[in-house]
Amino acid sequence: MNLEATRSSSSRSKSNTEIAIQTIKKLIIENELQPGSNHLESELAAKLGMSRTPVREATLILEAQGLLEIVPRHGVKILPLSISDMVEVYQVLTALEGTAAELAAQKSLDADAFVEAEKAILMMDEALETDDRETWAVADEKFHNELIRLADNSRIKSIVSVFNDQVRRARALTLYLRPSPTKSNEDHRRLLDAIKAGDAVAAKTIHTEHRVRAGAMLISILEKHKLILV
Amino acid sequence: MNLEATRSSSSRSKSNTEIAIQTIKKLIIENELQPGSNHLESELAAKLGMSRTPVREATLILEAQGLLEIVPRHGVKILPLSISDMVEVYQVLTALEGTAAELAAQKSLDADAFVEAEKAILMMDEALETDDRETWAVADEKFHNELIRLADNSRIKSIVSVFNDQVRRARALTLYLRPSPTKSNEDHRRLLDAIKAGDAVAAKTIHTEHRVRAGAMLISILEKHKLILV
DNA sequence: TGCAAAAATAACGTATGCTTTAATAAATGC
DNA sequence: GCATTTATTAAAGCATACGTTATTTTTGCA
Structure with a gap:
């Protein structure tokens, strides 16, 4: 995980190292550098x-x-995400996002703190009606980011960010194979209500179960379609 | 967090980079490089x-x-751990170790999987009797490591390892200021029983509460003694 | 023809030197 | 004498060159 606190978007021009991190990550996420493939430092x-x-x-x-993994004399190897890797990642995400929900509920936030989260929920509802899954995925990610923001724990934020980068490929792959995410929208609405009500126990429970269910579904789809990201 | 999978202790001679990571980390943990201080690349x-x-x-x-933080033209700054940093770190550790306890309980492990954990508990009991806190701390860490090992999630393992490195200074500082860790030993015993019984809910609850309590105590001691690691 | 040993190659790890840029000191103007 | 601008210095960022070592290829011999 990059626990790196991404230097708050300052205007300072990016160093080549930062550009390289960002570009290589992008190439991996966009499958330009495929899982399992090897690339020499000099090539990159x-x-x-x-x-x-x-x-x-x-x-x-x-x-x-x-x-990725640095394998001397064979270049960096883009790490495939096996089913068991996905299970591990989802266990971490479930644990940390559940805690994030709990923390958000424990804060006494005023109404305008939830504006963006509500926007995301509306966007998801609309996307659901037209079965516009790309838009739904964007809004879903936005909602989860808002949740993390509300929890206000920078460590949780960076770990979750790193792990989301890792599962993004799998999510994209299954986006059109999964059933319509109606249940997800209900979960999000209930979660937000619990957070607003300051019910930390409920918030944590709702979101943990949401994540467990989402993870199980993702993994079953990957297994069914033999979509192993090798 | 170094999510770096520390290359399993192979016999291959360590690179200077690896030595540097290890040495600098050691210098920080042992307070040789003090929190808040700055050090130029060339000095190091x-x-x-x-x-x-x-x-x-x-x-x-x-x-x-x-x-640490790299501050261009001012060298690396050894990061102090403020109270709010400690709170953040403990929230992460609580979430992940709670999940680890849950996962360990869900596995069907045979008796000899628990040998080391039981040794650690015994060691803590003995250390308690003579109020040998150094030994107790070693055994406590051993127990927690065993818990993580039993959960068998490499991501959780590396994140927890990184964050433990961060709070080690604070733990050392408060080791003799905290009350005798009698309650901790009880918690550990109960946790291990729950894991053996395969009671995942109980295991998670017991350990989460244990961590919450331990974190709250640590933080209150730091506040009371104005021990801010700046 | 197949295998082993030696030579060649290539990639990495590290050192080093150059360039850019920020911080500090100096100098000049007001 | 103070502020503002310029000059100087020094540290980081990057490129590059070199030494080391793993891998591949070639050669010699059975």
């Missing part, structure tokens, strides 16, 4: 138009985040 | 007897793990 450096040094630094960070 | 390189390159790589990793 050529591809990114910079020297090996910043590329090497970037790969060290990304290895720490679990996106 | 000289101190470690290597060039700037591996030191720089190491500091990038350690920044990702949250132990």
